[in-house]
Amino acid sequence: MKHFSTQDFAILDKQYRAKLINSLSGFKSANLVGTQDALGITNLSMVSSVFHIGADPALVGMIIRPDEVPRDTLANIKNNGFYTINHVGLGIFQQAHQASARYNAQESEFEKVGLTPEYHQGVSAPFVAESQLKFAVEMREIIPLSTNNTILVIGEICHLYCMPDAIKADGYIDIESLETVTVSGLDCYHITRRLTRLSYAKPDKELHCLTLDGEGS
């Protein structure tokens, strides 16, 4: 196997290192984060670091880089209190990637990349109309990570919208049927092929496959 140490990382070309290290965590989620400022200017940001924190309360986290992502996203979240997270599907992954370009604060990425803002009652941030699974999030905690000057944003999911057929009998959402994509590294997009759902693991008990509806558990 090829081996790299900390010393090897240090002398790599910056772009090479960024691509290498960004590949290590495994497959990433692909989401568009929708925000809005006090003047009503919308902002859309491609984020591949959204991750589950808890189900009750329903919490999600994401990492924001103040120096890389347009700062509009973080400023809007702090000022508005609400933001939306929208799954990136096969039909919009190129527009989603384009949303990571550094547009000016007065320009809306929605318009620039050709996606449609959509509003739902009680949420002062724009959803992506083209997304098949999306949710509104209320900001709960902003934690600066001292180790590298990034910011962890934690929020509580307050409104969820999802295509009904994808929600299975036991609550599992078949996001593969929504054609949600996944990201590897900085710039590679993938669709998925389901292997199986597996039963809850217990010591000294054999695993078995579940149906898509969770039957057989």
Add this chain to the structure above:
Amino acid sequence: MKHFSTQDFAILDKQYRAKLINSLSGFKSANLVGTQDALGITNLSMVSSVFHIGADPALVGMIIRPDEVPRDTLANIKNNGFYTINHVGLGIFQQAHQASARYNAQESEFEKVGLTPEYHQGVSAPFVAESQLKFAVEMREIIPLSTNNTILVIGEICHLYCMPDAIKADGYIDIESLETVTVSGLDCYHITRRLTRLSYAKPDKELHCLTLDGEGS
């Protein structure tokens, strides 16, 4: 579209809610975290929350639930200072899932699920021999998340081992070629099919596809 509000979440059956909310962040990474206590007893934990934080220094984060995951993992990380993160490939995803069962602290998940501990110089934690991409991590920060009693563990990647053919000319690692799997919800495993790599997004410039080696940028 089906709509759920916070009030709807609150009255859902606990298991239904866990499966629903765990599906929302999108596709997750699939990694085995290897640790070891002072007596040399190894521990292996399935973690679907490993995420990239930064490339320089090379930082990864993961969420640990003190009440759900065997506490051995967190205790070992704190005491030892080092842990390993190992990609879960198609060939070992069932063993990896079984490693999430609650074995006693005296039992090693390696032995119980049939995976092989492997050691590399300078790292006092076990790697998974069967994994095609794995790295050692030195603990940097432990941040309790007050909103729901989970813990964010941040570490610096200090040794990386990867099958050489998967590392492309520009540093991107083709983790699809390693058959790294991805997780949706709590229990569903998927392999991937690459759509394309995309060029770095800039305002007023058309995106184009890159080769797997990153050519065409």
